[in-house]
Amino acid sequence: MKKILNLFAVFIFFLGSAQIDNVADGESITLRIHYGFLNAGTANLTTKKTTYKGAPHLYVKGTGQTTGAVKAFFKVEDLYESFIDSASGLPSYYVRNVREGSYRQHLETAFNHDNNTLILTDKKTPANGSKVIKSVKGVQDMLSCFYYLRSKSPEELKVGTVINMNVWIDDEMFPFQLKVTGTENLKTKFGTINCLKIIPSVKSGRVFKEKEGVTMWVSNDANHIPMLLKAELAVGSLKASIDDYKNVKYPLKFTK
Numbered sequence: 001m002k003k004i005l006n007l008f009a010v011f012i013f014f015l016g017s018a019q020i021d022n023v024a025d026g027e028s029i030t031l032r033i034h035y036g037f038l039n040a041g042t043a044n045l046t047t048k049k050t051t052y053k054g055a056p057h058l059y060v061k062g063t064g065q066t067t068g069a070v071k072a073f074f075k076v077e078d079l080y081e082s083f084i085d086s087a088s089g090l091p092s093y094y095v096r097n098v099r100e101g102s103y104r105q106h107l108e109t110a111f112n113h114d115n116n117t118l119i120l121t122d123k124k125t126p127a128n129g130s131k132v133i134k135s136v137k138g139v140q141d142m143l144s145c146f147y148y149l150r151s152k153s154p155e156e157l158k159v160g161t162v163i164n165m166n167v168w169i170d171d172e173m174f175p176f177q178l179k180v181t182g183t184e185n186l187k188t189k190f191g192t193i194n195c196l197k198i199i200p201s202v203k204s205g206r207v208f209k210e211k212e213g214v215t216m217w218v219s220n221d222a223n224h225i226p227m228l229l230k231a232e233l234a235v236g237s238l239k240a241s242i243d244d245y246k247n248v249k250y251p252l253k254f255t256k
Contacts, residue, residue, distance in 0.1 A: 028244070036237065053092070140165055141167065162180075196218050226240075
């Protein structure tokens with residue numbers, strides 16, 4: 001159960017370069033997390049337009065926490081932060097500060113896209129200092145990859161589209177592939193909305209049942225707001241559904 005709940009933050013923020021101009025200042029998206037029949041927790045993403053080292057950036061804050069009965073025996077309080085360059089869509093600085101049961105981790109990463117390197121600092125263990133790591137062109141972090149996907153126009157996310165990206169997670173690079181497999185009218189607490197169905201390719205084994213055990217649905221419009229995510233795990237299933245949204249740039253078209 002612990003491994004499943006440790007996955008929860010990766011699952012929510014799972015989500016080249018592209019200008020970020022379809023995300024409003026002050027946007028907020030909240031997802032409700034379910035493990036089987038249990039109401040396991042919530043995840044929230046907020047945005048703020050700011051500057052980083054003098055350049056316009058989008059600051060994204062992601063939080064995740066267990067709730068209710070799940071919190072009573074396994075407490076999760078996760079914080080993710082990313083400063084994303086507004087012109088390139090690439091991350092400049094990334095923070096992962098997590099508390100999951102007795103596990104603690106606080107890593108901060110500064111990206112240098114000019115020479116494809118990054119500087120990783122372990123804030124939990126300052127004695128470890130910082131280290132320079134060779135990166136790859138166009139690398140994303142766990143938050144920026146989600147907004148990179150959202151920056152795509154409807155024409156760039158047609159059915160059949162395949163997007164490849166490299167994502168920096170903790171202290172390791174992972175290649176991901178996203179496939180737009182179709183459209184679907186999805187029922188939500190706000191009504192029914194037309195969505196794109198996207199399948200990320202992930203590693204199978206100890207956590208996921210199969211390579212393509214994760215599916216997500218995003219609004220089929222210029223917002224590309226996440227409406228539903230499902231993961232078939234080695235033990236049980238995990239689901240995240242839209243619970244609240246504020247200040248999205250384009251009106252969401254729900255029907256009753």
